[in-house]
Amino acid sequence: MILTVDIGNTRIKAAVFEGNNALENFVFEKNELEKKIEKILKKFPDCSDLVVASVGSIEKQAFLTFENRLKVHFFTHEDVFPFHNKYATPKTLGIDRMILAGGATLQFPKQNRLVIDAGTCITYDFIDENDNYLGGAISPGLRLRYESLHNFTARLPLLTLEAPDNYVGNSTPQAIHSGVVNGFVYEIDGFIDEYRKQFSNFIIILTGGDAEFLAKRLKNTIFANSNFLLESLSQTYQYKIDND
Numbered sequence: 487m488i489l490t491v492d493i494g495n496t497r498i499k500a501a502v503f504e505g506n507n508a509l510e511n512f513v514f515e516k517n518e519l520e521k522k523i524e525k526i527l528k529k530f531p532d533c534s535d536l537v538v539a540s541v542g543s544i545e546k547q548a549f550l551t552f553e554n555r556l557k558v559h560f561f562t563h564e565d566v567f568p569f570h571n572k573y574a575t576p577k578t579l580g581i582d583r584m585i586l587a588g589g590a591t592l593q594f595p596k597q598n599r600l601v602i603d604a605g606t607c608i609t610y611d612f613i614d615e616n617d618n619y620l621g622g623a624i625s626p627g628l629r630l631r632y633e634s635l636h637n638f639t640a641r642l643p644l645l646t647l648e649a650p651d652n653y654v655g656n657s658t659p660q661a662i663h664s665g666v667v668n669g670f671v672y673e674i675d676g677f678i679d680e681y682r683k684q685f686s687n688f689i690i691i692l693t694g695g696d697a698e699f700l701a702k703r704l705k706n707t708i709f710a711n712s713n714f715l716l717e718s719l720s721q722t723y724q725y726k727i728d729n730d
């Protein structure tokens with residue numbers, strides 16, 4: 487039994503896995519890390535490994551306290567991954583993107599794959615059928631768009647996510663919802679269309695905190711799996727153990 491922990495820039499997500507089965511999922515804030523992990527381990531005392539991917543501000547030292555109880559693995563660029571990294575700056579590629587690429591390679595063998603993670607940022611990652619990680623794109627996520635409109639202007643209010651009534655927003659709030667939500671949806675559909683021009687066939691995996699909201703609004707039909715990063719963490723860890 488393993489406990490996987492994904493430390494993003496907004497929230498921490500965790501899940502306990504028995505083989506490929508997620509037994510329970512958890513979401514919490516950075517300041518609750520130690521307390522929450524204690525609680526999870528109390529509930530699942532059979533966890534033998536704690537596996538972490540962090541792009542947030544939390545480093546390996548935060549997990550030292552658990553090392554006398556279970557095996558702690560904090561993923562880094564030094565680990566073995568199931569793909570060939572063709573990024574021009576492989577050492578700066580986000581560990582979350584490497585884990586997503588690892589999971590996509592292992593779960594969908596011998597095909598082109600596009601992974602879209604709609605989290606704090608939207609990340610696009612493309613792994614071709616020969617398991618070459620080619621790269622992708624990084625853009626602001628949904629909440630980041632609402633927050634930056636507010637933070638970098640004098641007159642725009644901070645709004646929370648709401649589906650716009652219309653493309654033609656007839657008030658400040660409706661104009662912001664239209665711009666943020668429609669811009670977000672058009673961007674992703676637009677990217678998918680561009681990839682389709684370049685690669686005839688690929689599967690699309692959509693994940694991240696906004697995946698569910700997004701999936702039903704896209705022109706392209708995509709199956710959303712909010713748990714894909716944690717599943718990938720568990721699978722990439724197993725791959726690492728088998729190939730070290």
Ligand SMILES: Nc1ncnc2c1ncn2[C@@H]1O[C@H](COP(=O)(O)OP(=O)(O)O)[C@@H](O)[C@H]1O
Nearest residue numbers: 494495496497604605606627628629694695696
């Ligand atoms: N309770 C919540 N707190 C913060 N963001 C949330 C929440 N529920 C949904 N979201 C959405 O999730 C996105 C962040 O996704 P997430 O996958 O948690 O990010 P990260 O992995 O970067 O920490 C935000 O854009 C926001 O719209």
Ligand SMILES: CC(C)(COP(=O)(O)O)[C@@H](O)C(=O)NCCC(=O)O
Nearest residue numbers: 494495541578579580605606607624
């Ligand atoms: C792009 C990211 C900030 C996304 O983080 P997230 O939205 O998952 O919190 C993260 O993958 C990162 O810090 N990447 C480093 C730069 C790169 O991947 O090229």
Ligand SMILES: [K+]
Nearest residue numbers: 603605607609
């Ligand atoms: K992301």
